[in-house]
Amino acid sequence: MSNNIKDVAKEAGVAISTVSKVLNNYPGVSEASKKKVLKAVHKLNYTPNRVASALSSKTGNRIGLVMIINKNYQAIDELNMQYLLGAISAAHKLKIEVIPIFSSFFEGLSKEETLQYFSKNQISSLVLYGMSRDYNVFHDIIKEERFSVVVVDAPFINDKTSSIMINHTKAQYEIAEMAIKDTSAKSILYLAGDENGYVTTMRINGIKGLMDRHNLTIDIEYADFSERLAYTKVLASKKAYDLIICASDLMAIGAMNAAKEKGINPTITGYDGITLLSYIPTEIKTVKQNFFQISYEAVHEVNQINEGKEGEPIYVAYEIGTRKYEDIFNN
CATH class of the missing domain: 3.40.50.2300 (Response regulator)
Structure with missing residues (x-):
């Protein structure tokens, strides 16, 4: 006769409800109890239909x-x-x-x-x-x-x-440094992503490291990885930037369109390497991720x-x- 959940609870020395919680991955069960239940499950070869495939697999659910x-x-x-x-x-x-x-x-x-x-x-x-x-x-x-x-x-x-x-900090540093050396830019804008994003912080750290090392002043604004917001910020800016470094390709496209509308021609860099860049007439240097x-x-x-x-x-x-x-x- 096959074992049931009562047998597992008896073998593990815990309540039936504890066995149920462990098998269903519910919170509130101690690690010690989990180990006891899982040990009993494997010893008794207990595999209820709902979790049979999970327990018979090395990788879990x-x-x-x-x-x-x-x-x-x-x-x-x-x-x-x-x-x-x-x-x-x-x-x-x-x-x-x-x-x-x-x-x-x-x-x-x-x-x-x-x-x-x-x-x-x-x-x-x-x-x-x-x-x-x-x-x-x-x-x-x-x-x-x-x-x-x-x-x-x-x-x-x-x-x-x-x-x-x-390595987002290193990649952002490298593409920005490359663009500055290629253009000898003096007036530089960095369009960052989501202010609460971890990836945004890492990329800004790359820009700040570049500023410290080369004694540069770079204006930093958040554009939330949005093409539209990048377009709006560049269009509204009173500065004619030589270089606009963007933390995403979408923002780079937005910045490019705003620059054209203003009649200026800054160097613009992106980040991500999305396919959309292949279709625009201006080549934008970017960090290509796979x-x-x-x-x-x-x-x-x-x-x-x-x-x-x-x-x-x-x-x-x-x-x-x-x-x-x-x-x-x-x-």
Whole structure:
């Protein structure tokens, strides 16, 4: 006769409700109790239908791909699509399941409600994209080490959490320094992204490092990664900048259009390497990221954390250059 949940509770020396909470990944269970229950589950080979596939897999339950999206972004779908394709490709190779979830779903939910959603959908690992300082629920989940987590573009590290990104501080420094040397620019504007974003802070640190090293004055304004806001700020500025350094390609396109309308011709740099740059008549130098590869490696990393690996910071390669039309067909 097959074992049931009462047998597991007896073997583990805990209440039936505790076994249920552990199997459903509910909060409020001590690590000691979790270990007892999981040990009893494996000893008795207990696999209820709802969690059978999860318990028979080394990687645990499904991986939730949480896409945190700023509603002010325009033409940003390419980045998220590349993230999704990279994650799905890695999941296919590893024979695991990933579930895309967009941040709008979690608006207004408490931490307990968020955890219950993950439990209901058998999600025990997370890849978080686009984290900012505004998402306190996810901050708490990471700190409490409830899940194996990989955070893309934010510096969260603990035993169960890795971060993966390019070196944003170094990349922003390098492209800005290159542009200044190429143009001998004296009047410089830096258009930063979301003021509460971790990636924004890292890129601004690159600009501040450049200012300190070369004794430069660079005006810094936040444009929220928005093409429209970048356009508005450049158009309204009373200065005729020689160089406009942008923390995204979308902002670079907005700045370029505003400069044309004002009748000025500054050098403009971008950041990301999106396909849209290949279609505009002016070549814009940019930091080219491989979003597919970043996400592919993120899923591999969270899978390894599930198997016992400790979290760590991971940096991937980037290039500085221009996007050309023929690049579209070579990807």
